Amino acid sequence: MPTILNSKLNYYASNPNARRLLAGVGIVFVLYLIFGTETSRSLLDVGSSSTRIAPKIQHNYADGLDTPLNVSQWGERAIKVRQLTQWADLAVKNPAAERKAFQNALQTEFPFLAGTDSLIYTPWSASAKQFSSQVGMVICTGSNNFHLAAHLIASLRRVHKSKLPIEIAYSGDNDLKPEHRTFLQNLESGISFIDLLDRFPYAHDELLNGGWAMKPFALLASSYTKAMLVDADAIFLTSPDSIFDINPGLHRTGTLFFHDRAALGGGDERRFWVKDQIAAAQIEPSHYLSTESLFYSGKTWYEADSGVTAMDKSRPDVLMGLIFATWMNTKTVRDEVSYKVFYGDKETFWVAMELSAVDYFFQPWYAGTMGTITKEDGQPEQMDLKSTKVEICGTHMLHLDHLGQTPFWINGGIYEHKEDPSTGYSTMTHYWVGETSDIRLTQPQWYWVNGNTGCLRETGVRVIPDHIRKNIEKIESEATRVDGLIRNM
Numbered sequence: 016m017p018t019i020l021n022s023k024l025n026y027y028a029s030n031p032n033a034r035r036l037l038a039g040v041g042i043v044f045v046l047y048l049i050f051g052t053e054t055s056r057s058l059l060d061v062g063s064s065s066t067r068i069a070p071k072i073q074h075n076y077a078d079g080l081d082t083p084l085n086v087s088q089w090g091e092r093a094i095k096v097r098q099l100t101q102w103a104d105l106a107v108k109n110p111a112a113e114r115k116a117f118q119n120a121l122q123t124e125f126p127f128l129a130g131t132d133s134l135i136y137t138p139w140s141a142s143a144k145q146f147s148s149q150v151g152m153v154i155c156t157g158s159n160n161f162h163l164a165a166h167l168i169a170s171l172r173r174v175h176k177s178k179l180p181i182e183i184a185y186s187g188d189n190d191l192k193p194e195h196r197t198f199l200q201n202l203e204s205g206i207s208f209i210d211l212l213d214r215f216p217y218a219h220d221e222l223l224n225g226g227w228a229m230k231p232f233a234l235l236a237s238s239y240t241k242a243m244l245v246d247a248d249a250i251f252l253t254s255p256d257s258i259f260d261i262n263p264g265l266h267r268t269g270t271l272f273f274h275d276r277a278a279l280g281g282g283d284e285r286r287f288w289v290k291d292q293i294a295a296a297q298i299e300p301s302h303y304l305s306t307e308s309l310f311y312s313g314k315t316w317y318e319a320d321s322g323v324t325a326m327d328k329s330r331p332d333v334l335m336g337l338i339f340a341t342w343m344n345t346k347t348v349r350d351e352v353s354y355k356v357f358y359g360d361k362e363t364f365w366v367a368m369e370l371s372a373v374d375y376f377f378q379p380w381y382a383g384t385m386g387t388i389t390k391e392d393g394q395p396e397q398m399d400l401k402s403t404k405v406e407i408c409g410t411h412m413l414h415l416d417h418l419g420q421t422p423f424w425i426n427g428g429i430y431e432h433k434e435d436p437s438t439g440y441s442t443m444t445h446y447w448v449g450e451t452s453d454i455r456l457t458q459p460q461w462y463w464v465n466g467n468t469g470c471l472r473e474t475g476v477r478v479i480p481d482h483i484r485k486n487i488e489k490i491e492s493e494a495t496r497v498d499g500l501i502r503n504m
């Protein structure tokens with residue numbers, strides 16, 4: 016018992032979240048006394064006592080810490096998630112220990128994991144070694160947008176020479192038809208498929224016609240421990256292959272999130288919802304949330320654009336956060352809470368990390384735009400864009416690379432309007448991404464033209480660098496080639 020406690024305390028001392036966790040030390044410690052130590056013992060004593068103790072732990076979890084939690088009680092549930100994470104850590108560190116009770120508790124809390132034992136990667140399971148520690152990409156796509164996934168894949172392989180293995184996740188033949196899978200399979204090398212209905216045998220209600228909700232399931236199902244979840248309509252402007260090596264925040268935390276546009280959309284209810292859940296989780300808001308987030312200070316209505324998300328699932332705390340985010344996208348929870356409070360899956364990834372007290376990383380710039388500028392009457396041909404306000408309009412949200420220097424990826428595909436190929440390829444000559452510190456003081460004034468063209472009048476508009484411009488031209492010709500192949504299918 017004392018050694019276990021010591022190792023727990025060392026864990027706290029070496030953990031950057033120690034302070035936040037200690038803030039909630041009251042309840043966590045009480046929970047720990049109630050069954051944390053029992054948990055540890057059941058994992059560490061491989062002898063007969065484990066069979067005696069295990070059912071009790073399972074019982075505690077099944078009871079939902081004595082009171083059943085409803086779908087709105089994310090904070091209270093996060094306390095259980097943190098408890099499960101400590102248990103998971105012990106399971107990873109003690110490979111010989113009995114882990115059935117832990118797995119049962121996990122599946123009681125998250126029933127969509129039932130039957131996934133050897134099918135999806137978890138660092139605590141006996142099958143962990145069967146999965147590759149390589150970096151892999153997973154793309155969710157259905158027959159309605161497989162052509163966008165095809166553009167993405169062709170541009171990755173042929174423009175950026177990307178060697179990342181690519182998995183395509185879908186929910187059954189009605190979602191992504193067999194002929195469309197065959198097409199994608201033959202398009203490039205290194206493509207494989209994940210039918211989420213096979214990987215999550217007890218989650219069909221969650222997955223069928225799940226739309227956005229499939230995304231966290233796809234990230235969980237990725238065979239690669241370091242996985243990047245990418246929307247079918249994302250387009251990379253430079254290679255994403257080395258992201259796990261070169262992005263310092265991803266390297267440090269095992270997570271990478273991108274921001275949405277900073278724009279106001281509603282009242283304070285979203286951030287107050289998050290605030291209440293943090294209080295219920297018995298922690299303090301993270302340093303990030305309280306000092307950097309524009310969302311939490313009421314300066315934007317959206318925090319995250321989940322078009323590209325990366326996680327290192329070999330870290331038990333990160334994977335447990337992902338499992339929590341997946342729960343937020345299960346049918347009842349999303350219908351009754353998540354998609355009412357927020358918009359789709361977008362915010363669930365970071366909210367899950369925040370409530371679980373996992374250190375997570377947001378690229379520090381809010382999304383900008385890529386498109387064309389319109390000069391006003393009287394504005395000279397040569398202008399100092401740094402100090403002169405010009406109008407920039409575009410249909411693509413833009414994200415920068417890890418240095419904040421170079422356009423990295425856009426959403427919305429390569430067409431001007433992703434739903435309508437007849438609009439042709441987007442004309443892109445300029446881009447704008449604001450500094451977060453400036454946005455904190457002055458909101459960018461987005462206005463909308465023809466529905467989905469976002470415009471701004473801003474200083475600091477830049478010309479797209481030549482090498483990116485060349486990549487865009489190559490991506491357009493790949494898309495033209497792919498569209499030809501699709502027409503002849």
Ligand SMILES: *[C@@H]1O[C@H](CO)[C@@H](O)[C@H](O)[C@H]1NC(C)=O
Pocket residue numbers: 085086087088
């Ligand atoms: C969930 O439980 C909390 C606390 O008892 C309560 O305030 C809330 O209204 C409940 N929500 C739902 C959807 O039942």
